[in-house]
Amino acid sequence: MPYQPVPTVRRRRLGAALRELRTEAGMTLKEAADALNAAQDQSGDTDARHWTAPKLSRIENANATVRAAEVATLLTTYGVTGPDIRAALEGLAKDAGKRGWWQTYRGVVAPAYADYISLESDAESVRDYAPLVVPGLLQTPDYARETIAANAVARTASEIEALAEVRLARQAVLTRPGAPLRLWAVIHEAALRRRFAGRPDIMTEQLEHLLKVADWPSVTLQVLPIDAAPNPGDxxxxxxxxxxGPMPDVVTQENLRGPVYVEGVDDVTVFADAFGLIAATALPAEETKALLRSLVGKRAPTT
Structure with a gap:
């Protein structure tokens, strides 16, 4: 059977936004379906789909696809006129089945990970709290290979290399023309004191890379010191x-089986508040760079 990508996260984001807009319009599923069918009858559009409450429910719950033109019809029915909102949601519908560069690696990239890469490629910002390892978007090639090998316990050497290629390819969002991804990363100091047996150069190169990207205008980098007060990062x-636009934020938490998603608005707000508290506890940007320089100096070879 040929591979058929299922962009579930994109569909869920679109469905959640459409549900919220319908609710704001004060319509039940049945009322929305009746209004859509009445509008089609008036327009004489005999090719349009017949709307029902179950069909709308399937779209809102990401169990059915919806075309961009149908999204436009839904937005008109819900009284949504803002051009930015309309463009964002219609664009999301167009992209729901889009094949990304990561599909080339579908033999090693699990569906949940592919979902995350699609999220990252669509995003305008990422806030990342990393207590144990440097965030993937900031890793050097050797650091990526070593950390992937340590966690990919059931992977072959060739699969580990492919996963490292994927991780490095993801970093293109930080330098994409016109609108680079805005990254705000808070890294625990413990992650920066990691030892790689027999390869001290790996961490030295990684620290030097962090110093470089810390000066990029699209990157905010902070270190949470080891002696920091208790905080939500624990x-x-x-x-x-x-x-x-109107797209809700998404939270991901990583484990050995891949990312787990948190998408409810109230739950996401908890994590956003937690990140704010963590960032307030962490070192400011200039102090972070001073600490990085100190760590690089301690790792410099002696003669």
Missing amino acids: AGAFTLVGFP
Whole structure:
């Protein structure tokens, strides 16, 4: 059977936005379906789909696809006139089945990971709290290979190399023309003191790379010092992925089986508040760079 990508995260984002707009319009599913059918009858559009409450429910719950033209019809029915909102949601519908560059690696990239890469490619911002390892968007090639090999316990050497290629290819969002991804990363100091047996150069190169990207205008980098006061970061790593326009943010949490998604508005708000508290506890940008320089100096070879 040929591979058929299922961009579930894009569909969920679109469905959630459409549900919210319908609710704001004060319509039940049945009322919305009746209004859509009445508008089609008046326009004489005999080729348009017949709307029903179950069909709308399937779209809102990401169990059915919806075309960009149908999204436009839904938005008109819900009284949505803002050009930015309309463009964002119609664009999301067009992209729902889009094949990304990562599909080339479908033999090693699990569906949940492919979903995350699609999120990252659509995003305008990422806020990342990393207590144990440097965030993937900031990793050097050797650091990526070593950390992937340590976690990919059931992977072959060739699969590890392919996953490292994917991780490095993801970093293109930081330098994409016109609108680079805005990355705000808070890394725990413990992650920066990692030792690679027999390869001290790996961490030195990684620290030097962090110093370089810390000066990029699209990157905000902070270090959470080891002696920091207790804070929400004690609960573990997470990533907040933000989108333009009306698209709700998404939270991801990583484990050995891949990313887990948090998408409810109230739940995402908890993580956004937590990130703010973590960032307030972390070192400011200039102090972060001073610490990085100090760590590089301590790792410099002696003669």
